[in-house]
Structures are given as C-alpha cells and as structure tokens.
Amino acid sequence: GQSLEQPSEVTAVEGAIVQINCTYQTSGFYGLSWYQQHDGGAPTFLSYNALDGLEETGRFSSFLSRSDSYGYLLLQELQMKDSASYFCAVIANSGNTPLVFGKGTRLSVIA
Amino acid sequence: DAGITQSPRYKITETGRQVTLMCHQTWSHSYMFWYRQDLGHGLRLIYYSAAADITDKGEVPDGYVVSRSKTENFPLTLESATRSQTSVYFCASSEGGGIYNEQFFGPGTRLTVL
Numbered sequence: 310g311q312s313l314e315q316p317s318e319v320t321a322v323e324g325a326i327v328q329i330n331c332t333y334q335t336s337g338f339y340g341l342s343w344y345q346q347h348d349g350g351a352p353t354f355l356s357y358n359a360l361d362g363l364e365e366t367g368r369f370s371s372f373l374s375r376s377d378s379y380g381y382l383l384l385q386e387l388q389m390k391d392s393a394s395y396f397c398a399v400i401a402n403s404g405n406t407p408l409v410f411g412k413g414t415r416l417s418v419i420a
Numbered sequence: 421d422a423g424i425t426q427s428p429r430y431k432i433t434e435t436g437r438q439v440t441l442m443c444h445q446t447w448s449h450s451y452m453f454w455y456r457q458d459l460g461h462g463l464r465l466i467y468y469s470a471a472a473d474i475t476d477k478g479e480v481p482d483g484y485v486v487s488r489s490k491t492e493n494f495p496l497t498l499e500s501a502t503r504s505q506t507s508v509y510f511c512a513s514s515e516g517g518g519i520y521n522e523q524f525f526g527p528g529t530r531l532t533v534l
Contacts, residue, residue: 344523351510351525352463396462407453407478408523412462 311335313411315397320417321387329382329414331397339400341373341380342408347393355382355395384416392418422446426511426526433501434534441496441529443511451514452494453523454478454486456507463510469494470517501533 313333321327331341340359344352358364358373358380370383384391394415398408424445433439443452454466455478465478467486475486483505485497494513498505509529514521 351527352512352523353525354522357522407465407468407517409465409479410455410463412460 311399311409313397313399313409315395315411315414317412318415318417320419321384323387323389323418323420325387326383326385327387327416329384329395329397329416331380331382331411333378333380333397333399333411335378335399335409338375338378341371342398342400343369343371343382344396344398344410345393346396346413352396387418389418389420392416424511424513424524424526426509426529428529429527430530432532432534435502436500439498439501439531441498441509441511441531443494443496443526445492445494445511445513445524445526447513447515447524448491449513449515449524450491451517451521452488453512453514454484454494454496455510455512456480456505457510457528458507466496466509498531501531503533505531506533507531 315331342357343355346352356371363372368385373380394413396410396413398410427442453468455463464480466484469475469488472488472491488494511526512523514523
C-alpha cells in the first residue's frame with residue numbers, strides 16, 4: 310500500500326517563506342503532485358515532480374528526492390491568500406493508477 | 421458551461437434512502453474520479469473510471485455504486501445511505517491517468533445523512 314506523511318498545520322508570517330514537507334512510502338513510485346484547497350473550495354493542481362530536483366512556478370516551488378522518498382512544497386513571499394490546505398499526492402504501483410492523497414497541511418498566514 | 425459540474429451542491433437525506441450525486445464534464449476527459457473528504461482523512465478515492473463502461477474501486481468503495489455510460493457523466497449512487505456517509509464529495513476528471521495528468525475537481529457536494 311501507500312502512505313504519505315505531512316504536517317497537519319503550519320503557521321507563517323506574511324512575506325516569509327514556508328516549506329511543507331511530504332514523506333511517502335509506496336510500492337513503486339511514479340511521481341509526486343501538490344494540490345491547494347481553500348476553505349469551502351475544490352482542490353486545484355499546483356505542481357508535479359517525476360524526477361529529482363526543484364520545479365519552480367512563480368512563488369511556488371516543489372522538490373523531490375526519490376532516494377529519500379521525500380518532497381516539499383516551498384511557498385515564497387507569502388500572501389494572506391495563500392492560507393489554505395495543501396495536499397501531496399503520489400502515483401504508485403503503475404503509471405495509470407489513481408493518485409493517493411496525503412491528509413493535508415493547513416497553512417495559516419498571519420500578518 | 422465549460423468545465424466540471426456537480427449536482428446537487430447540498431443534499432440532506434435520511435438513513436436508508438438512495439441518493440445519486442451527479443458529475444458532468446465538458447472536456448471529454450477519459451478519466452473521472454469520485455472522492456470523499458472528511459476532517460482528518462484528506463481526500464479518499466471511492467471509485468474511478470478510465471473510460472466509458474470501465475470503472476474500478478478505490479480506497480473506500482463500500483456502500484457506493486457508479487456507472488459511466490457516457491464519457492461526460494459519472495454518477496455516484498449511495499444505495500442505502502448511512503450516517504457515516506455524511507461527507508463532502510468531490511468529482512474530478514483528467515485527460516489521462518498518471519502523475520502528469522492534472523486532475524480538475526468539481527465544486528463538491530455536501531451530503532448530510534440524518
């Protein structure tokens with residue numbers, strides 16, 4: 310089976326940088342994705358990593374280390390609107406099996 | 421309207437009743453998914469479909485039935501609702517399977533079973 314671990318809550322100051330970690334245990338591994346969900350809203354896709362290294366998209370970056378079964382989402386220049394839940398998700402077993410989501414990290418950005 | 425829609429957005433029902441949640445997407449995506457979201461559990465996959473007439477179980481399929489006779493529709497039926505099925509249900513679609521394929525989520529249906 311698959312399991313993912315991420316912190317349940319993180320608090321950070323507006324303008325700062327925050328890192329949300331995700332460790333996973335899977336039988337086979339094809340990649341790690343990140344989704345954002347605001348309260349009362351639907352999850353929306355942020356990024357994916359299939360290979361080791363850092364992927365940057367504007368203020369958000371995502372990192373993967375396959376050897377460490379570890380990834381993180383980095384949010385820079387935090388804004389109040391970044392307050393949301395962030396989910397990591399993996400695809401394992403074979404390339405076309407569905408995503409398995411972590412339980413999510415609730416990020417609170419404070420002034 | 422383009423995109424992925426769910427109906428109803430809110431539903432209150434009683435234990436033992438049958439309930440069907442609807443999901444419709446306009447992109448002709450091959451894959452469609454049903455998730456439930458509960459506090460402390462994140463998103464858990466109920467069923468998914470790789471194409472019309474092809475469905476498969478996810479992590480928590482018990483008590484649910486799906487069908488996919490048309491590519492654009494993927495209804496989820498609770499045959500005999502129980503209080504434990506009170507949850508927020510999200511439908512999603514993607515062009516293909518795999519990590520490279522972004523999943524697009526509908527707005528969700530908040531279901532309460534009394």
